[in-house]
Amino acid sequence: MKIALAQINVIIGDFAYNTRKMLSYIDKARKQQADIIVFPELATTGYPPRDFLEFSDFVEKAENSIEQLKKASQDIAIVVGSPTFNPVIEGKDLYNSVVFLYRGEEIYRQHKTLLPTYDIFDEARYFEAASRWNIVEFKGKKIALNVCEDLWNLGNENPLYTINPMDKLMPYQPDFIINVSASPFDYTHARERIRVLKQNVKQYQIPLIYVNHVGAQTDIIFDGGSLALGANQKVYKELPYFEETLEVIDINELQNPLREQQQPKEKIALIHDALVLGIKDYFGKIGFQTAVIGLSGGLDSAVTTVLAAKALGKDKVRVLLMPSQFSSEHSVKDAVDLANNLGIRYDMVPIQHIFETYLDQLNPLFEGKKFDVTEENIQARIRGNLLMAISNKFGNILLNTSNKSEMSVGYGTLYGDLAGGISVIADVYKTEVYDLARYINRKHEIIPVHTIQKPPSAELRPNQKDSDSLPDYDILDTILKLYIEGRQSPQEIMASGYDKTLVNRILKLVNRNEFKRYQTAPVLRVSPKAFGMGRRMPIVAKYLE
């Protein structure tokens, strides 16, 4: 029996596009004599559809997509994820289902049992959990169908759920498992996914087909990496990361594959490729082609610009240099060097005149007051205004260049350097941005070495350095990671050897600056704990303050 794994990239809510894409993949699979084609979780709607699911009209459109797929199932079985209505009045109105279609009929729908409701996931918001389980019999094989999280309660030290749906299916003696997924990328995920799925194969002793989404949905990036696992726990096939693809495998070959096929999982390379896809899909899916970036000569804007040029093409990225009287002599040169290395357009609009006009106009109100963070912020907001003017006038999208370290402690100006349609590297700590820069330069110098070597500075007052107000980034990033990713208490962090005053100061900064993060662009998510929907913090609060 041949099974086609369709690792596709869909657009949320674009039912016509998504269905058309699935029909074309069904054609391809049919040409390769596949008996079954498998699409990911909620493939009709895209994942996550969020509160669109509260519109009956939206779910009816998904049901309509299923009707269209049904017609294409005459000679090939189709396994596809879609939201379905709960026919019972009690409980949530929807199920997150995997539907099995064949010969123009719906053979079975299995609802999802384990509904992830943590980090970026909100499934208990929409879906009722399954309360009945069964297998599908097809061409002499018994197939256990399930959806993503249904396999993720195994091999977990602190299981989130009290049941494993596969335990309900094993009495029916399934021959193999098909799992349809929407399992987003982070730099730990590909490894973790294989570990968890192998755990299932170990437990249930049957082969496993796992089909994941690929592509970015605003901030959430799906890496694909769909899998066919042998009954002997070997990875028979791992589909490419970050690419839409179709792969046909013979289920018989999964009994006892001899060798294991896996791709490299190097953290910085994965982050790099994820961010490029994140930018590409953000633009492509909303129908924009060109980006504008404020290029300071510093590291963050340099890395962001390189990623944008890779994602969109060098002729689709323009940068704006906006030096002030506080810019160092090297800033403009470093920025120009990068633009030239990439072959992208740059323009320069110095901000000193505008800045002075603001100060003139504010002088009656500010008289006698010292230069302080106010004047720094005015400059940053002039730059934000200029960049948005370019964006508005020429139909570009402004890319935000803030990194995760500064986003954490609020080292940035709201409506200034925190502006932009999407934050490219705001889930990448400064120390990791350095790694990314070195990775980008691994073959030849794209980012000027001077940009990488000079001490980081916002250049908003004379001789400013990041290190004036922040500890060294290797210390800062470690503390931040223990707190943000690790959710450790101040005491636990101090027990790792960090100074009490410093730890308290940093954690307080993180909590206090929630108001800034609340108002910034979506952040391309590459870590297990990114800012945005996956980390929901009160703004008005006094914890650790």
Place this chain on the structure above:
Amino acid sequence: MKIALAQINVIIGDFAYNTRKMLSYIDKARKQQADIIVFPELATTGYPPRDFLEFSDFVEKAENSIEQLKKASQDIAIVVGSPTFNPVIEGKDLYNSVVFLYRGEEIYRQHKTLLPTYDIFDEARYFEAASRWNIVEFKGKKIALNVCEDLWNLGNENPLYTINPMDKLMPYQPDFIINVSASPFDYTHARERIRVLKQNVKQYQIPLIYVNHVGAQTDIIFDGGSLALGANQKVYKELPYFEETLEVIDINELQNPLREQQQPKEKIALIHDALVLGIKDYFGKIGFQTAVIGLSGGLDSAVTTVLAAKALGKDKVRVLLMPSQFSSEHSVKDAVDLANNLGIRYDMVPIQHIFETYLDQLNPLFEGKKFDVTEENIQARIRGNLLMAISNKFGNILLNTSNKSEMSVGYGTLYGDLAGGISVIADVYKTEVYDLARYINRKHEIIPVHTIQKPPSAELRPNQKDSDSLPDYDILDTILKLYIEGRQSPQEIMASGYDKTLVNRILKLVNRNEFKRYQTAPVLRVSPKAFGMGRRMPIVAKYLE
């Protein structure tokens, strides 16, 4: 038996403050010979604590608060909501519990069964649902304890849950119910709450004590309105809205109260009071005293300024007038009149010079391009920059003045008039802002009549009117409400008699402008469906486009 209802206003995560407050209320209740004092749901932490709950340290601090309360329970029983650890490894790590303390001991903890996971609620993200139920016996009475939503599955046409926890408790023949709640305000809520609670009394035939939070937690406003309901379904006592208070009632008087005591529930008056409390607590709880507002002479900034002056005091609010060459002659006069009526400080910083400097500097890039929305946005962002400069220099918080109609369709400039720390009226449609203005002026003219009467305009180009780009607000608001609050499909909205082209255009604008709403301040929530955490929409999507 005397029961003290402690309708308190706490600060999220401020365990010392919250515990101290509870101890002082326990003293007050003791002086009034209360046998039991009841605090709201999650009173130790404040509601909603959101992802602070993922920090064990945070929950341990809540347990520590319970320890302190225990010591105060020698001669008075304490009923209080708090998060507690789930001792079982499987399932979520926490329960949302109501704890009964007496004579220095914990007598019982009942966990919450129904975990609201919709709109602003995320309880399934953190909590395991109760799977055992029991009553507390105290001084000869049997008490059924539960938490908020546990009573909300009754009298619901489309029940969200498959069980009612009170059904599990009725076999123990409780004498009355104590429900601890965190049930946020919207202008429909006070009425709905009484309807649902009466439904419970009707079903279970015993008196009911309901204690709610009061106070604002960033965007979420709790109105209080705690209740003592007689077994005959009469409202024996409804506690005040928007006020911290303690009320002691005798449970015997709830058997058959003769008259019903309720407060007025007029929509606009409730919204008014809620917004004043929302501003007051936002400032008070983060330790700021003064606000700055951009006063245009238009309706939205006028209403916001009045609300701020009521919340903070007239000497704590300052306004900035920032006229341009496109401002109408009346704008400045209307703004000054309002400032004078309120007795607040105003300053004027014209933006024409700054605007011209931007145009000068951008001229090399914009040469040959026409005046378009770019130049409009530059002006709005200059104003945003000036307001934030005042905010930074003098330690004020900028209040955002956008209304819900313009937030819906994206009629506003990111980083410009959409700037601010908190959005005061962004959950109030323009037609309701008019109602608020008339309500404010009900005794004498505070908002200049001309501000209310003139046609709304952004004044960003010559002779601009809102009606150039938007339909009349009464039509726009009705369509928006059917879509946003009602979650109706385009077809359903058209069936109410609205033009197809118009409906499609408006709905598309709403969906397309999600990117703007994502980057704006928290919105004080007064309707059943506000922008923010209660409405989670994809940004990159193509539904209804």
